[in-house]
Amino acid sequence: MTLRQPAASGLVPKTAIRHGKPSERGHVAAICEPDINDLAKRLRFTPQEGRIWLDDQRMLLMHASSLQALRQELIDSLGLERARGLISRIGYQAGAHDAEVTKKVRAGADSYSHFLGGPQLVSLEGLVRCEPIALDIDVSTGRYFGAFHLVDCAEAEVHVKTYGIATEGVCWMLTGYACGYTSTFMGRPILWREFECRATGHEKCRVVGQPVEDWDAEARHDLRFLQIGEFLHCPGSDAGQPPAGPKIRQRRADTPENSLGLVGISTGFNAVCHKIQKAAPTDATVLFLGESGVGKEIFSKTVHRVSKRSAGPFVAVNCAAIPEALMESELFGVTKGAFTGASASRPGRFERANGGTLFLDEIGTLSWASQGKLLRALQEGEIERVGDTMVRKVDVRVIAATNVDLSEAVRRGEFRQDLFYRINVFPIKVPPLRERRDDIPLMMDWFLQRFCKKYDKAITGFRERGVDALRNYQWPGNIREMENMIERAVILADDGGALDLCHLFTAGEELDASSFRLRPDGNIESDAGDIDQGAIAAPVRAALPSLAETEVESLERAVAEAKGNLAFAARLLGISRPTMAYRLRKYGLR
Numbered sequence: 001m002t003l004r005q006p007a008a009s010g011l012v013p014k015t016a017i018r019h020g021k022p023s024e025r026g027h028v029a030a031i032c033e034p035d036i037n038d039l040a041k042r043l044r045f046t047p048q049e050g051r052i053w054l055d056d057q058r059m060l061l062m063h064a065s066s067l068q069a070l071r072q073e074l075i076d077s078l079g080l081e082r083a084r085g086l087i088s089r090i091g092y093q094a095g096a097h098d099a100e101v102t103k104k105v106r107a108g109a110d111s112y113s114h115f116l117g118g119p120q121l122v123s124l125e126g127l128v129r130c131e132p133i134a135l136d137i138d139v140s141t142g143r144y145f146g147a148f149h150l151v152d153c154a155e156a157e158v159h160v161k162t163y164g165i166a167t168e169g170v171c172w173m174l175t176g177y178a179c180g181y182t183s184t185f186m187g188r189p190i191l192w193r194e195f196e197c198r199a200t201g202h203e204k205c206r207v208v209g210q211p212v213e214d215w216d217a218e219a220r221h222d223l224r225f226l227q228i229g230e231f232l233h234c235p236g237s238d239a240g241q242p243p244a245g246p247k248i249r250q251r252r253a254d255t256p257e258n259s260l261g262l263v264g265i266s267t268g269f270n271a272v273c274h275k276i277q278k279a280a281p282t283d284a285t286v287l288f289l290g291e292s293g294v295g296k297e298i299f300s301k302t303v304h305r306v307s308k309r310s311a312g313p314f315v316a317v318n319c320a321a322i323p324e325a326l327m328e329s330e331l332f333g334v335t336k337g338a339f340t341g342a343s344a345s346r347p348g349r350f351e352r353a354n355g356g357t358l359f360l361d362e363i364g365t366l367s368w369a370s371q372g373k374l375l376r377a378l379q380e381g382e383i384e385r386v387g388d389t390m391v392r393k394v395d396v397r398v399i400a401a402t403n404v405d406l407s408e409a410v411r412r413g414e415f416r417q418d419l420f421y422r423i424n425v426f427p428i429k430v431p432p433l434r435e436r437r438d439d440i441p442l443m444m445d446w447f448l449q450r451f452c453k454k455y456d457k458a459i460t461g462f463r464e465r466g467v468d469a470l471r472n473y474q475w476p477g478n479i480r481e482m483e484n485m486i487e488r489a490v491i492l493a494d495d496g497g498a499l500d501l502c503h504l505f506t507a508g509e510e511l512d513a514s515s516f517r518l519r520p521d522g523n524i525e526s527d528a529g530d531i532d533q534g535a536i537a538a539p540v541r542a543a544l545p546s547l548a549e550t551e552v553e554s555l556e557r558a559v560a561e562a563k564g565n566l567a568f569a570a571r572l573l574g575i576s577r578p579t580m581a582y583r584l585r586k587y588g589l590r
């Protein structure tokens with residue numbers, strides 16, 4: 001009997017399992033284990049970043065002795081029952097994450113090779129060697145049965161070192177891992193139990209897994225260890241609890257957006273979200289600080305969206321894009337006849353934001369005079385249109401953003417101290433993308449999906465070296481740069497293909513190729529040879545100009561056609577004059 005013909009005469013008599021006497025009569029000798037190299041290649045060491053990656057998950061090399069100390073502390077402080085629950089759930093999470101990895105790496109493989117990726121990953125991670133005894137999988141009908149020997153399990157080893165020979169199985173993290181991996185793989189709760197353990201004096205540990213409802217009530221009682229959440233109040237003997245799988249899976253939502261509708265998981269990102277949640281319900285002025293391209297406007301919109309002003313308008317002003325001469329009339333409005341060209345009265349941005357939020361981007365570029373007028377509007381809550389004597393009350397919440405160090409600008413006498421204090425009520429620093437590396441894989445996928453939809457293309461994902469390069473790249477232009485890069489790559493790549501280096505790095509970006517990977521012989525080697533700077537961009541650049549080049553060309557043509565009249569040139573391109581001026585300045589064309 002081979003593993004590949006699971007349907008033939010039952011591998012393991014399930015009735016025996018149900019009666020609590022699992023048998024190994026279905027023992028299978030001829031197990032064809034798939035090559036582990038595809039998984040090993042996903043393991044990357046980037047010591048310069050202080051990171052180890054397994055595909056897009058951050059990993060840790062942990063001392064087994066630390067695991068031993070941690071287990072001991074948990075057991076001694078929480079008691080066996082609660083410690084076991086906690087450790088099982090840690091395993092469950094790891095297994096569920098690894099199921100996502102094998103889903104990507106073994107996509108298209110038969111379900112046995114795909115499934116065995118889990119046991120292979122756990123070996124790669126150094127916990128144990130898994131020997132399949134019996135395996136019967138049918139994902140379409142949800143049928144599952146598995147039995148494995150765990151050889152040389154680290155968990156049993158550290159337990160014995162602390163507590164000596166145990167009376168029952170102690171491989172809690174591994175059975176939790178198996179539950180998380182198999183439940184995610186099958187899309188239904190699969191429960192694993194350990195029947196023999198090295199810690200109880202057996203040569204190998206033996207674990208068996210099958211759907212929760214195929215186990216008897218006593219076995220299902222193990223589900224209590226997988227209930228995530230209030231582990232300090234672990235339910236004692238509530239066997240009637242709903243299966244743990246679905247409850248745990250809810251925590252791993254499919255959508256990458258968090259409760260604020262933003263994408264990210266890194267510590268830096270979460271700190272920003274936490275502050276937004278605190279500040280949004282108030283009317284306090286929020287000041288976003290950070291390099292350009294980090295998403296300050298998106299965060300500002302989020303503050304508005306979750307504030308009590310969300311039904312009101314959100315009006316954005318890029319202070320750098322408005323010429324100084326027009327700043328006052330742009331912000332506060334103008335009365336007919338106030339100056340030549342003011343042929344009609346019109347409200348300014350402040351008035352238009354009445355009842356809502358005014359976002360002042362690049363506030364550090366405001367002139368000294370404009371700063372004074374802005375300060376008055378903020379202090380008095382009233383404005384005067386240019387050329388008007390009437391004072392108008394405005395109810396506006398101000399959010400500002402800047403990429404310059406305003407306190408330094410104050411010190412140099414370039415920014416008014418009184419205005420600085422006025423807007424610096426609730427500063428939120430948005431870290432650059434290179435300090436939020438955990439968000440990079442998530443954002444890559446998110447942008448890829450968005451642009452595939454926009455351009456109606458089916459891109460299968462990122463080639464491995466593309467993923468590595470994006471992860472190690474310094475991202476001087478931050479999220480905006482990533483957005484542009486992936487948009488361009490989706491346009492360049494063939495439908496049905498994957499994004500590779502030649503699609504991604506086309507504008508002469510500096511690539512840092514300093515990661516290491518596992519060689520088949522077990523040593524790690526540098527990746528440097530993988531990325532050939534010269535070979536990346538050249539062929540593509542010859543074929544197609546970059547978006548920036550195209551933009552510069554369009555701008556130059558429009559200006560030439562309009563004989564230097566910027567307003568007319570802007571109309572030709574369908575953009576506003578300030579945007580036109582801003583773009584020209586950006587590319588140094590003015």
Ligand SMILES: [Zn+2]
Pocket residue numbers: 150153156169170171194196197198199205206
């Ligand atoms: Zn064990």
